[in-house]
Amino acid sequence: MSKPKNVLWIMADQLRFDYLSCYGHPHLHTPNIDRLAARGVRFTNAYVQSPICGPSRMSSYTGRYTRSHGATWNGFPLRVGEPTLGDHLREIGVRPVIVGKTHMVADTKGMEWLGIDPGSTIGISISECGFEPYERDDGMHPYGPYDPDPAYNRALQEAGVEGDNPWEEHANSAAGDDGERLSGWLLKYANLPADVPEELSETPYMTRRAMQFMEEAGDAPWLCHLSFIKPHWPYIVPAPYHDMYGPEHILPPVRAEAEKVTDHPVFRAFIESRICRSFARDEVRERVIPAYMGLIKQIDDQMGVLLGWMEERGLFETTMIVFTSDHGDYLGDHWMGEKDLFHEPSVKVPLIVYDPRPEADDTRGTVRSELVEAIDLAPTFLSYFGGPAKPHILEGRGLEPLLHNRAKPAEWRQYAVSEYDYATRPARQAIGNAQEEARLVMLRDGRWKYVHAEGFRPMLFDLQTDPDELHDLGASRAPEHAAVRARMMVALGRWSRRHHNRITLSPEQIEAMTGKEPPGILIGFWDEAEYEAEFGKPFAERP
CATH class of the missing domain: 3.40.720.10 (Alkaline Phosphatase, subunit A)
Known part of the structure; x- marks a missing residue:
């Protein structure tokens, strides 16, 4: 080009x-x-x-x-x-x-x-x-x-x-x-x-x-x-x-009467809000x-x-x-x-991407x-x-x-992640929970959508059998649903523990530092001979 x-x-x-x-x-x-x-x-x-x-x-x-x-x-x-x-x-x-x-x-x-x-x-x-x-x-x-x-x-x-x-x-x-x-x-x-x-x-x-x-x-x-x-x-x-x-x-709305009587406090607080009722x-x-x-x-x-x-x-x-x-x-x-x-x-x-390159x-x-x-x-x-x-x-x-x-x-990737902070929303006022608890995290894999709701039970949808997401399985007692929830919670924990604020040094810079002490610092050497054995030069010639 x-x-x-x-x-x-x-x-x-x-x-x-x-x-x-x-x-x-x-x-x-x-x-x-x-x-x-x-x-x-x-x-x-x-x-x-x-x-x-x-x-x-x-x-x-x-x-x-x-x-x-x-x-x-x-x-x-x-x-x-x-x-x-x-x-x-x-x-x-x-x-x-x-x-x-x-x-x-x-x-x-x-x-x-x-x-x-x-x-x-x-x-x-x-x-x-x-x-x-x-x-x-x-x-x-x-x-x-x-x-x-x-x-x-x-x-x-x-x-x-x-x-x-x-x-x-x-x-x-x-x-x-x-x-x-x-x-x-x-x-x-x-x-x-x-x-x-x-x-x-x-x-x-x-x-x-x-x-x-x-x-x-x-x-x-x-x-x-x-x-x-x-x-x-x-x-x-x-x-x-x-x-x-x-x-x-106008396409018919995708909704079920059962959703209106949900036992999930967060979903219920939202659907009862003025905007959603309208x-x-x-x-x-x-x-x-x-x-x-x-x-x-x-x-x-x-x-x-x-x-x-x-x-x-x-x-x-x-x-x-x-x-x-x-x-x-x-x-x-x-x-x-x-x-x-x-x-x-x-x-x-x-999402549509047009790439002009021949590749x-x-x-x-x-x-x-x-x-x-x-x-x-x-x-x-x-x-x-x-x-x-x-x-x-x-x-x-x-x-x-x-x-x-x-x-x-x-x-x-195996999972897509989305997050929502509803601390400022009327839903939190209706629920009465604390700001730091007003947090939702979605984890979606090839079949399941799992929503972690801090302080409450999760929500779970099987997008294969229920693509319209009308049946929340977050409280289901079926063993297979409990196993999915456990697996998704483990995956969410793994995602949340990943480094996300270590941004000032590249992986290459960190690799170059690995196994090395800062210049002029020697820790753990017993004597000159031990130093010479590791670095191949007399202790007196150290930098």
Whole structure:
């Protein structure tokens, strides 16, 4: 390849894996995303490291589990000094850029303690999760905690969209018959068109900004993280997408009456919360799901614009393209709304990887069922750019063996792990447990999904006989289920005991230190003869 190699990493927020036609949705046709899958590899068992925006993204951006980087829920800052993908790429001359959302909260206290100016080059990098902010946009303007200076709001105003906060007043609201604002925060208005021209809504706007970056980027290699805010709530979409889908396109909810009488305190606390009680109502699903589908259809149409533009400029020859999500959306399945827990609609995501290198030619259009994790992308990107492996920092596994058809099943991971800290959630208030106990860990192997709930019995699902996860076997007295729970608990303990904070020295450096004392230190020698016998020189000539 004569030109520099680049990466376009596309992430849609809160996109379910099964709401794309290439993943089997019968009504929502996404031909442009499907076309990317036909040129790359589509993964069917890709799991995020936490089923909530902030910690999931911090894991993707660091290549580390949430227990390792510590930003375990939304609004928890990523501590100063936590290495990010952007840091690793800058070391090898790659420009890491963000266009869109990160959900990053800067560790301002840590920067103050270290005397780092937040406006300096290093301060901006720390504040933006290692990315260069070509355009940071997390929504919730202008008072959101994630990007207090929203360029998108200014762009709307410059285009003639009125109001102090056109993001909420127009892009995420509808107009009533008398011009009144009907807020997209209210689910009853999800069937109305957002009061903004389609080309000015968030998804087309961010797509154009990514193309502008690629146009201006020059010859140096880059990674562009195009991070769409949608189909994340507010569930409202501009015309013509607002009425493309109707009740006949809504799939029946995946849920069972038995789930409503669960004896598990955590699951019960969530399904009894206001959000979940709302999304369990049919009238809510009938308003929200068509809008959710319209938002996804708009993303697919913009993917067509983007991929066509890249093809015209020959960027497919030099650019790895990844399409994924940070988590899913229950949409009423299992009597739940939003995300939070570990059922497949929440914790499993779409993952499509197009690798332009000839080594990937044999896998184009293929489907892989191995267990992969979101943290696998960081080492994949680092390797793609020719960077050194960093297994002491990056806890994911590079996907090249799967992309290039080199991996054998026995060599790949046996378990996928996801974590959730619900210390700040109403569920903990309902349960009454302590902050440090409000923790869930999912372990999923080829058949079983095990959820450790600190202080309570585990949850267990047999994905082979119960793929919809309707029957919790965590309290089953059957010997075979008890054996699975014991095995999974042992595996979880083994995972939790692995080194995760020994990141300042590489394995090679540690190996070079092995069996040696620091220079000038001699411990345990009896006399000069013993020293000479070990080192082959007189004691007087020691360094």
